[in-house]
Amino acid sequence: MIYTKTGEYAIRAILFLARQSSDILVMSSDIAKKEDIPSHYLAKILQRMAKYGYVDSYKGRGGGFKITKLALDSSILEIVERIEGPVITLKCVTGLKECSDEHPCPLHDEWSKLRDNIHYLISSKSVRQVAEEYTETLKRKV
Amino acid sequence: MIYTKTGEYAIRAILFLARQSSDILVMSSDIAKKEDIPSHYLAKILQRMAKYGYVDSYKGRGGGFKITKLALDSSILEIVERIEGPVITLKCVTGLKECSDEHPCPLHDEWSKLRDNIHYLISSKSVRQVAEEYTETLKRKV
DNA sequence: TCAATTTCGGATATTTAACTCCTTATAAAT
DNA sequence: ATTTATAAGGAGTTAAATATCCGAAATTGA
Numbered sequence: 001m002i003y004t005k006t007g008e009y010a011i012r013a014i015l016f017l018a019r020q021s022s023d024i025l026v027m028s029s030d031i032a033k034k035e036d037i038p039s040h041y042l043a044k045i046l047q048r049m050a051k052y053g054y055v056d057s058y059k060g061r062g063g064g065f066k067i068t069k070l071a072l073d074s075s076i077l078e079i080v081e082r083i084e085g086p087v088i089t090l091k092c093v094t095g096l097k098e099c100s101d102e103h104p105c106p107l108h109d110e111w112s113k114l115r116d117n118i119h120y121l122i123s124s125k126s127v128r129q130v131a132e133e134y135t136e137t138l139k140r141k142v
Numbered sequence: 143m144i145y146t147k148t149g150e151y152a153i154r155a156i157l158f159l160a161r162q163s164s165d166i167l168v169m170s171s172d173i174a175k176k177e178d179i180p181s182h183y184l185a186k187i188l189q190r191m192a193k194y195g196y197v198d199s200y201k202g203r204g205g206g207f208k209i210t211k212l213a214l215d216s217s218i219l220e221i222v223e224r225i226e227g228p229v230i231t232l233k234c235v236t237g238l239k240e241c242s243d244e245h246p247c248p249l250h251d252e253w254s255k256l257r258d259n260i261h262y263l264i265s266s267k268s269v270r271q272v273a274e275e276y277t278e279t280l281k282r283k284v
Numbered sequence: 285t286c287a288a289t290t291t292c293g294g295a296t297a298t299t300t301a302a303c304t305c306c307t308t309a310t311a312a313a314t
Numbered sequence: 315a316t317t318t319a320t321a322a323g324g325a326g327t328t329a330a331a332t333a334t335c336c337g338a339a340a341t342t343g344a
Contacts, residue, residue, distance in 0.1 A: 106276055
Protein backbone atom coordinates (compact mmCIF):
# COMPACT_ATOMS: atom_id res chain seq x y z
CA MET A 1 0.00 0.00 0.00
CA ILE A 2 1.11 3.52 -0.63
CA TYR A 3 -1.05 5.28 2.00
CA THR A 4 -2.04 4.27 5.49
CA LYS A 5 -5.70 3.46 5.98
CA THR A 6 -6.14 6.76 7.73
CA GLY A 7 -4.85 8.60 4.70
CA GLU A 8 -6.98 6.54 2.37
CA TYR A 9 -10.10 7.19 4.43
CA ALA A 10 -9.35 10.90 4.42
CA ILE A 11 -9.14 11.05 0.64
CA ARG A 12 -12.21 8.93 0.11
CA ALA A 13 -14.15 11.23 2.40
CA ILE A 14 -12.83 14.37 0.74
CA LEU A 15 -13.55 13.11 -2.75
CA PHE A 16 -16.99 12.08 -1.61
CA LEU A 17 -17.69 15.54 -0.25
CA ALA A 18 -16.24 17.11 -3.38
CA ARG A 19 -18.86 15.32 -5.45
CA GLN A 20 -21.79 16.66 -3.43
CA SER A 21 -23.51 19.88 -4.37
CA SER A 22 -21.95 22.77 -2.55
CA ASP A 23 -24.95 23.79 -0.47
CA ILE A 24 -25.66 20.61 1.43
CA LEU A 25 -24.22 19.25 4.63
CA VAL A 26 -23.33 15.59 4.89
CA MET A 27 -23.20 13.77 8.19
CA SER A 28 -20.12 11.87 9.16
CA SER A 29 -22.17 8.72 9.58
CA ASP A 30 -23.54 9.04 6.05
CA ILE A 31 -20.10 9.29 4.52
CA ALA A 32 -19.02 6.32 6.61
CA LYS A 33 -21.95 4.28 5.36
CA LYS A 34 -21.59 5.25 1.71
CA GLU A 35 -17.84 4.83 1.64
CA ASP A 36 -17.76 1.82 3.92
CA ILE A 37 -15.46 3.34 6.52
CA PRO A 38 -15.62 2.67 10.29
CA SER A 39 -17.95 5.39 11.45
CA HIS A 40 -16.33 6.61 14.66
CA TYR A 41 -12.91 6.44 13.14
CA LEU A 42 -13.95 8.57 10.23
CA ALA A 43 -15.46 11.05 12.64
CA LYS A 44 -12.01 11.56 14.13
CA ILE A 45 -10.46 12.06 10.74
CA LEU A 46 -13.09 14.61 9.75
CA GLN A 47 -12.47 16.37 13.02
CA ARG A 48 -8.82 16.72 12.12
CA MET A 49 -9.62 17.84 8.62
CA ALA A 50 -11.88 20.52 10.04
CA LYS A 51 -8.91 21.82 12.01
CA TYR A 52 -6.75 21.82 8.91
CA GLY A 53 -9.45 23.80 7.12
CA TYR A 54 -10.31 21.13 4.57
CA VAL A 55 -13.91 20.86 5.73
CA ASP A 56 -16.34 23.10 7.55
CA SER A 57 -18.28 21.43 10.31
CA TYR A 58 -21.67 22.27 11.81
CA LYS A 59 -22.90 20.84 15.06
CA GLY A 60 -26.41 20.05 16.16
CA ARG A 61 -29.44 18.76 14.41
CA GLY A 62 -29.14 19.18 10.67
CA GLY A 63 -25.42 19.59 11.05
CA GLY A 64 -22.66 17.86 9.18
CA PHE A 65 -19.69 18.60 6.96
CA LYS A 66 -18.95 20.30 3.71
CA ILE A 67 -15.75 20.66 1.79
CA THR A 68 -13.91 23.98 1.72
CA LYS A 69 -12.34 25.85 -1.18
CA LEU A 70 -8.96 25.07 0.32
CA ALA A 71 -9.54 21.36 -0.06
CA LEU A 72 -11.04 21.71 -3.53
CA ASP A 73 -7.94 23.57 -4.63
CA SER A 74 -5.54 21.19 -2.89
CA SER A 75 -4.05 18.08 -4.40
CA ILE A 76 -4.59 14.62 -3.05
CA LEU A 77 -0.94 14.49 -2.07
CA GLU A 78 -1.16 17.65 0.00
CA ILE A 79 -4.13 16.39 1.96
CA VAL A 80 -2.76 12.91 2.51
CA GLU A 81 0.58 14.21 3.68
CA ARG A 82 -1.14 16.56 6.09
CA ILE A 83 -2.97 13.59 7.56
CA GLU A 84 -0.36 10.87 7.61
CA GLY A 85 3.01 12.46 6.84
CA PRO A 86 5.31 11.90 3.86
CA VAL A 87 4.08 9.47 1.21
CA ILE A 88 6.59 6.89 -0.05
CA THR A 89 9.57 7.59 2.11
CA LEU A 90 11.63 4.51 1.37
CA LYS A 91 15.04 5.79 0.29
CA CYS A 92 15.30 3.18 -2.39
CA VAL A 93 13.61 -0.03 -3.39
CA THR A 94 16.74 -1.95 -2.50
CA GLY A 95 16.69 -0.38 0.93
CA LEU A 96 20.46 -0.29 0.83
CA LYS A 97 21.95 1.95 3.45
CA GLU A 98 24.72 3.30 1.28
CA CYS A 99 22.45 3.91 -1.68
CA SER A 100 22.29 7.57 -2.60
CA ASP A 101 22.56 9.87 -5.58
CA GLU A 102 26.36 9.65 -5.25
CA HIS A 103 26.48 5.89 -4.75
CA PRO A 104 23.33 4.81 -6.54
CA CYS A 105 22.34 1.19 -6.41
CA PRO A 106 21.34 -0.34 -9.74
CA LEU A 107 17.70 0.54 -9.23
CA HIS A 108 18.18 3.94 -7.68
CA ASP A 109 17.74 6.22 -10.69
CA GLU A 110 14.79 4.37 -12.12
CA TRP A 111 13.17 4.30 -8.72
CA SER A 112 13.68 8.02 -8.22
CA LYS A 113 11.91 8.65 -11.49
CA LEU A 114 9.01 6.40 -10.59
CA ARG A 115 8.65 8.00 -7.21
CA ASP A 116 8.54 11.41 -8.84
CA ASN A 117 5.93 10.17 -11.26
CA ILE A 118 3.76 8.94 -8.46
CA HIS A 119 4.03 12.22 -6.64
CA TYR A 120 3.24 14.06 -9.85
CA LEU A 121 0.22 11.86 -10.48
CA ILE A 122 -1.36 12.69 -7.17
CA SER A 123 -0.33 16.32 -7.01
CA SER A 124 -0.86 17.71 -10.50
CA LYS A 125 -4.65 17.72 -10.32
CA SER A 126 -6.78 19.43 -7.72
CA VAL A 127 -9.36 17.55 -5.72
CA ARG A 128 -11.97 19.52 -7.64
CA GLN A 129 -10.63 18.32 -10.98
CA VAL A 130 -10.43 14.72 -9.90
CA ALA A 131 -13.93 14.80 -8.49
CA GLU A 132 -15.41 16.45 -11.59
CA GLU A 133 -13.71 14.12 -14.00
CA TYR A 134 -14.81 11.16 -11.99
CA THR A 135 -18.41 12.32 -11.96
CA GLU A 136 -18.25 12.68 -15.73
CA THR A 137 -16.92 9.15 -16.09
CA LEU A 138 -19.73 7.73 -14.01
CA LYS A 139 -22.33 9.59 -16.09
CA ARG A 140 -20.97 8.32 -19.38
CA LYS A 141 -21.00 4.75 -18.21
CA VAL A 142 -24.72 4.72 -17.46
CA MET B 143 6.60 3.31 2.12
CA ILE B 144 6.31 0.53 -0.38
CA TYR B 145 7.49 -2.38 1.77
CA THR B 146 7.02 -3.16 5.43
CA LYS B 147 10.14 -2.99 7.58
CA THR B 148 10.21 -6.75 7.65
CA GLY B 149 10.34 -6.89 3.88
CA GLU B 150 12.98 -4.21 3.71
CA TYR B 151 15.16 -5.99 6.25
CA ALA B 152 14.83 -9.21 4.30
CA ILE B 153 16.05 -7.62 1.09
CA ARG B 154 18.88 -5.79 2.76
CA ALA B 155 20.05 -9.03 4.31
CA ILE B 156 19.72 -10.95 1.06
CA LEU B 157 21.58 -8.32 -0.94
CA PHE B 158 24.24 -8.23 1.73
CA LEU B 159 24.70 -11.99 1.53
CA ALA B 160 24.66 -11.84 -2.25
CA ARG B 161 27.68 -9.57 -2.14
CA GLN B 162 29.77 -11.92 -0.02
CA SER B 163 32.02 -14.53 -1.58
CA SER B 164 30.16 -17.78 -1.98
CA ASP B 165 32.26 -19.88 0.36
CA ILE B 166 31.91 -17.99 3.61
CA LEU B 167 29.24 -18.08 6.29
CA VAL B 168 27.99 -14.87 7.81
CA MET B 169 26.45 -14.74 11.24
CA SER B 170 23.06 -13.20 11.71
CA SER B 171 24.50 -10.78 14.25
CA ASP B 172 27.13 -9.59 11.77
CA ILE B 173 24.56 -8.81 9.13
CA ALA B 174 22.50 -7.01 11.74
CA LYS B 175 25.47 -4.92 12.76
CA LYS B 176 26.59 -4.09 9.23
CA GLU B 177 23.11 -3.36 7.95
CA ASP B 178 21.90 -1.69 11.10
CA ILE B 179 18.95 -3.99 11.67
CA PRO B 180 17.63 -5.11 15.08
CA SER B 181 19.61 -8.25 15.69
CA HIS B 182 17.03 -10.62 17.14
CA TYR B 183 14.43 -9.49 14.70
CA LEU B 184 16.68 -10.15 11.76
CA ALA B 185 17.42 -13.59 13.17
CA LYS B 186 13.73 -14.42 12.86
CA ILE B 187 13.61 -13.18 9.30
CA LEU B 188 16.65 -15.24 8.34
CA GLN B 189 15.03 -18.22 9.97
CA ARG B 190 12.01 -17.80 7.73
CA MET B 191 14.17 -17.29 4.69
CA ALA B 192 15.97 -20.51 5.49
CA LYS B 193 12.63 -22.28 5.39
CA TYR B 194 11.80 -20.69 2.06
CA GLY B 195 15.13 -21.89 0.73
CA TYR B 196 16.61 -18.45 0.18
CA VAL B 197 19.48 -19.05 2.58
CA ASP B 198 21.27 -22.10 3.96
CA SER B 199 21.85 -22.02 7.68
CA TYR B 200 24.50 -23.76 9.77
CA LYS B 201 24.25 -24.07 13.52
CA GLY B 202 26.98 -24.14 16.07
CA ARG B 203 30.36 -22.55 16.38
CA GLY B 204 31.52 -21.23 13.03
CA GLY B 205 27.96 -21.38 11.78
CA GLY B 206 25.98 -18.73 10.00
CA PHE B 207 24.13 -18.12 6.76
CA LYS B 208 24.84 -18.10 3.08
CA ILE B 209 22.62 -17.27 0.17
CA THR B 210 21.28 -20.02 -2.08
CA LYS B 211 21.07 -20.23 -5.86
CA LEU B 212 17.33 -19.92 -5.54
CA ALA B 213 17.65 -16.51 -3.96
CA LEU B 214 20.35 -15.38 -6.38
CA ASP B 215 18.07 -16.25 -9.26
CA SER B 216 14.98 -14.73 -7.68
CA SER B 217 13.88 -11.14 -8.06
CA ILE B 218 13.55 -8.72 -5.20
CA LEU B 219 9.80 -8.72 -5.72
CA GLU B 220 9.55 -12.48 -5.38
CA ILE B 221 11.44 -12.52 -2.11
CA VAL B 222 9.62 -9.57 -0.61
CA GLU B 223 6.24 -10.96 -1.50
CA ARG B 224 7.15 -14.28 0.05
CA ILE B 225 8.02 -12.45 3.25
CA GLU B 226 5.32 -9.83 3.54
CA GLY B 227 2.66 -10.61 0.95
CA PRO B 228 1.58 -8.55 -2.06
CA VAL B 229 3.47 -5.30 -2.65
CA ILE B 230 1.36 -2.23 -3.41
CA THR B 231 -2.14 -3.55 -3.12
CA LEU B 232 -4.09 -0.32 -3.00
CA LYS B 233 -6.71 -0.61 -5.70
CA CYS B 234 -6.16 2.94 -6.79
CA VAL B 235 -4.53 6.10 -5.52
CA THR B 236 -7.91 7.69 -5.09
CA GLY B 237 -9.01 4.73 -3.00
CA LEU B 238 -12.46 5.05 -4.53
CA LYS B 239 -14.63 2.03 -3.96
CA GLU B 240 -16.23 2.06 -7.37
CA CYS B 241 -12.95 2.61 -9.19
CA SER B 242 -12.08 -0.25 -11.52
CA ASP B 243 -11.02 -0.91 -15.08
CA GLU B 244 -14.65 -0.55 -16.12
CA HIS B 245 -15.32 2.57 -14.06
CA PRO B 246 -11.87 4.08 -13.87
CA CYS B 247 -11.33 7.14 -11.75
CA PRO B 248 -9.35 9.92 -13.38
CA LEU B 249 -6.08 8.58 -12.02
CA HIS B 250 -6.77 4.91 -12.48
CA ASP B 251 -5.05 4.22 -15.79
CA GLU B 252 -1.96 6.23 -15.02
CA TRP B 253 -1.72 4.61 -11.65
CA SER B 254 -2.03 1.13 -13.11
CA LYS B 255 0.88 1.90 -15.41
CA LEU B 256 3.02 3.20 -12.59
CA ARG B 257 2.26 0.21 -10.45
CA ASP B 258 3.27 -2.07 -13.29
CA ASN B 259 6.46 -0.11 -13.73
CA ILE B 260 7.33 -0.51 -10.09
CA HIS B 261 6.70 -4.20 -10.23
CA TYR B 262 8.79 -4.45 -13.36
CA LEU B 263 11.61 -2.49 -11.77
CA ILE B 264 11.92 -4.87 -8.86
CA SER B 265 11.25 -8.07 -10.77
CA SER B 266 13.17 -7.76 -14.02
CA LYS B 267 16.60 -8.22 -12.48
CA SER B 268 17.76 -11.09 -10.34
CA VAL B 269 19.22 -10.55 -6.91
CA ARG B 270 22.53 -11.69 -8.39
CA GLN B 271 22.42 -8.99 -11.06
CA VAL B 272 21.49 -6.26 -8.64
CA ALA B 273 24.22 -7.29 -6.24
CA GLU B 274 26.88 -7.51 -8.93
CA GLU B 275 26.01 -4.19 -10.49
CA TYR B 276 26.01 -2.55 -7.11
CA THR B 277 29.42 -3.95 -6.26
CA GLU B 278 30.70 -2.54 -9.57
CA THR B 279 29.30 0.87 -8.75
CA LEU B 280 30.97 0.92 -5.38
CA LYS B 281 34.31 -0.04 -6.93
CA ARG B 282 34.19 2.70 -9.52
CA LYS B 283 33.43 5.32 -6.96
CA VAL B 284 36.59 4.68 -4.92
C1' DT C 285 33.78 -35.19 27.41
C1' DC C 286 33.04 -30.41 28.12
C1' DA C 287 32.77 -25.61 27.03
C1' DA C 288 31.74 -22.21 23.72
C1' DT C 289 29.10 -20.57 19.94
C1' DT C 290 25.54 -20.30 16.78
C1' DT C 291 20.82 -21.12 14.88
C1' DC C 292 15.95 -22.64 16.15
C1' DG C 293 11.59 -22.14 18.21
C1' DG C 294 8.51 -20.45 21.37
C1' DA C 295 7.04 -16.90 24.46
C1' DT C 296 6.77 -12.30 25.74
C1' DA C 297 7.09 -7.23 25.47
C1' DT C 298 6.71 -2.88 23.20
C1' DT C 299 5.01 0.24 19.86
C1' DT C 300 1.99 1.98 16.63
C1' DA C 301 -2.13 1.98 13.92
C1' DA C 302 -6.86 1.18 13.89
C1' DC C 303 -11.04 1.29 16.02
C1' DT C 304 -14.72 2.08 19.83
C1' DC C 305 -17.13 4.26 23.60
C1' DC C 306 -18.72 7.86 26.43
C1' DT C 307 -19.51 12.47 27.86
C1' DT C 308 -19.93 17.34 26.61
C1' DA C 309 -21.07 21.22 23.66
C1' DT C 310 -24.10 22.99 20.27
C1' DA C 311 -27.93 23.70 17.45
C1' DA C 312 -32.57 22.81 15.74
C1' DA C 313 -37.33 21.17 16.20
C1' DT C 314 -41.27 20.44 19.11
C1' DA D 315 -38.05 24.34 28.19
C1' DT D 316 -37.32 19.96 26.55
C1' DT D 317 -36.14 16.63 23.42
C1' DT D 318 -33.45 15.22 19.60
C1' DA D 319 -29.58 15.15 16.59
C1' DT D 320 -25.13 16.26 15.46
C1' DA D 321 -19.94 17.18 15.97
C1' DA D 322 -16.03 17.64 19.53
C1' DG D 323 -13.00 15.74 22.65
C1' DG D 324 -11.07 12.50 25.76
C1' DA D 325 -10.19 7.87 27.15
C1' DG D 326 -9.93 3.29 26.35
C1' DT D 327 -9.65 -1.13 23.56
C1' DT D 328 -8.06 -4.17 19.98
C1' DA D 329 -5.09 -5.74 16.59
C1' DA D 330 -0.99 -5.93 14.06
C1' DA D 331 3.77 -4.97 13.41
C1' DT D 332 8.05 -4.72 15.46
C1' DA D 333 11.37 -6.05 18.77
C1' DT D 334 13.34 -8.72 22.71
C1' DC D 335 14.34 -12.72 25.64
C1' DC D 336 15.23 -17.40 26.88
C1' DG D 337 15.91 -22.28 26.77
C1' DA D 338 16.84 -26.09 23.44
C1' DA D 339 19.39 -28.19 19.68
C1' DA D 340 23.43 -28.56 16.98
C1' DT D 341 28.19 -28.08 15.86
C1' DT D 342 32.94 -27.05 16.62
C1' DG D 343 37.18 -26.66 19.33
C1' DA D 344 39.77 -27.65 23.40
